Amino acid sequence: FHFMHVVTIISERPNILGKICKCQHLVTMLTIQVANQTRHIKEQSKQIKELRKTVKLIEQENTLRDKKVEEMQTKFNNALSETRVTLSEMSNEMNNIQAQLGMVGDIQQHVFKCKGTFVGHEGPIWSMASFGDLLFSGSGDHSIKVWDTLANFSCVKSLHGHEGMVLALCVSSGRLYSSASDNRICVWDLQTYRLVDSIMEHRNPVCTLAADQKYLFSGSLRLINVWDKETLKLFHTIGDLNHWVRALVIKSTKMYIGIYQAIKIFDISTFETERIIDINGGSVYSMVVTDSWIICGTYEQGIQLHSNVNPTICHVLTGHTGTVYCLGLYTSGGHTRLFSGANDRTIKVWNVDKKIPSQTLDRHQGSVCCLVVGKGKIFSGAMDSTIKVWQ
Numbered sequence: 001f002h003f004m005h006v007v008t009i010i011s012e013r014p015n016i017l018g019k020i021c022k023c024q025h026l027v028t029m030l031t032i033q034v035a036n037q038t039r040h041i042k043e044q045s046k047q048i049k050e051l052r053k054t055v056k057l058i059e060q061e062n063t064l065r066d067k068k069v070e071e072m073q074t075k076f077n078n079a080l081s082e083t084r085v086t087l088s089e090m091s092n093e094m095n096n097i098q099a100q101l102g103m104v105g106d107i108q109q110h111v112f113k114c115k116g117t118f119v120g121h122e123g124p125i126w127s128m129a130s131f132g133d134l135l136f137s138g139s140g141d142h143s144i145k146v147w148d149t150l151a152n153f154s155c156v157k158s159l160h161g162h163e164g165m166v167l168a169l170c171v172s173s174g175r176l177y178s179s180a181s182d183n184r185i186c187v188w189d190l191q192t193y194r195l196v197d198s199i200m201e202h203r204n205p206v207c208t209l210a211a212d213q214k215y216l217f218s219g220s221l222r223l224i225n226v227w228d229k230e231t232l233k234l235f236h237t238i239g240d241l242n243h244w245v246r247a248l249v250i251k252s253t254k255m256y257i258g259i260y261q262a263i264k265i266f267d268i269s270t271f272e273t274e275r276i277i278d279i280n281g282g283s284v285y286s287m288v289v290t291d292s293w294i295i296c297g298t299y300e301q302g303i304q305l306h307s308n309v310n311p312t313i314c315h316v317l318t319g320h321t322g323t324v325y326c327l328g329l330y331t332s333g334g335h336t337r338l339f340s341g342a343n344d345r346t347i348k349v350w351n352v353d354k355k356i357p358s359q360t361l362d363r364h365q366g367s368v369c370c371l372v373v374g375k376g377k378i379f380s381g382a383m384d385s386t387i388k389v390w391q
Helices: 002-101
Strands: 116-118 125-131 133-141 145-147 154-159 167-172 175-180 184-189 195-199 208-211 215-220 223-228 236-237 247-250 254-267 272-289 294-296 303-307 316-318 324-331 335-343 347-351 357-359 368-374 379-382 387-390
Touching: 125 175, 125 379, 125 387, 133 167, 133 175, 145 167, 167 208, 175 208, 195 379, 208 247, 208 368, 215 247, 254 294, 272 303, 294 324, 294 335, 335 368
Parallel strands: 125 167, 125 368, 272 324, 324 368
Antiparallel strands: 116 387, 125 133, 133 145, 145 154, 167 175, 175 184, 184 195, 208 215, 215 223, 223 236, 247 254, 254 272, 272 294, 294 303, 303 316, 324 335, 335 347, 347 357, 368 379, 379 387
């Protein structure tokens, strides 16, 4: 039996040796393929390293180029801002010289006409402010747009920082302050248009803003907060007001606050109440103040003029058929004109001296919510999402 088993193994040995040879051949081929693949991978790794170096160099070059472009843009914006301020100062000085020489036409003889329309917002225009030849507009589309009013009335920038309707704008000390229905106050740099800070301490929408050299004032439901402009820290709160604060004016050392059925006048140095003016017509929605008059627009269609000198003197201007949302003043040649925008979609021009309307502007298709008056032009923002230019 053992002899036969050995004979069988010996007879099958050639087959086993053949299989072993084939396996060795396969191993040899696989080894060669692995070596080739390893060499190929090394070559690809080397190429990848070279590509990474190239990409890094390109990124460095792009970073340097972007930095140079940003520096050039900043220098350009600074130069443009300085030029606009200089032009504005020269224009004001020229107007003063011409007024002294009797060369400026009386605005009371001028008929204002619509010269153009700014289109770009996708919601009502709730607020506006100006700086030199730039106009800023805040809208229900949550954005602020910057318009060039000197050349072609074009939008030069859109600012995004709010998550609600932009209800108020204020320019002071090289900054633009904005407030909205998101309870937030944003602070923007006027040269770069960048958002540099924000205040999130109000619990309700901030309806109005005003500023002096030291403080920023923000009006909301039943209160006004006073902020230090340098630190943006809360300095003082005027509370216990009876309604929303929609109208707020700072003039000299006085603060004028429009609320429901009243205007309160405070001394800014002490924040003590100096005078309370009773108002007929519901809430005060708009207000302007001169040395002679405190003028307010009310919910119930009226415009009231209260003497800043004699508390017993009061005049009422009638003509609008809706809430008077905004007021603006223009003085030229010793004559003052009052402009009022209202829910009836019109802007009225008033002779303050005679207490009568001289013109009605009616090109808007929605309530007129805000006005900016200056340099012989009127800019009006309305619920129809447009800004119109009158001259």
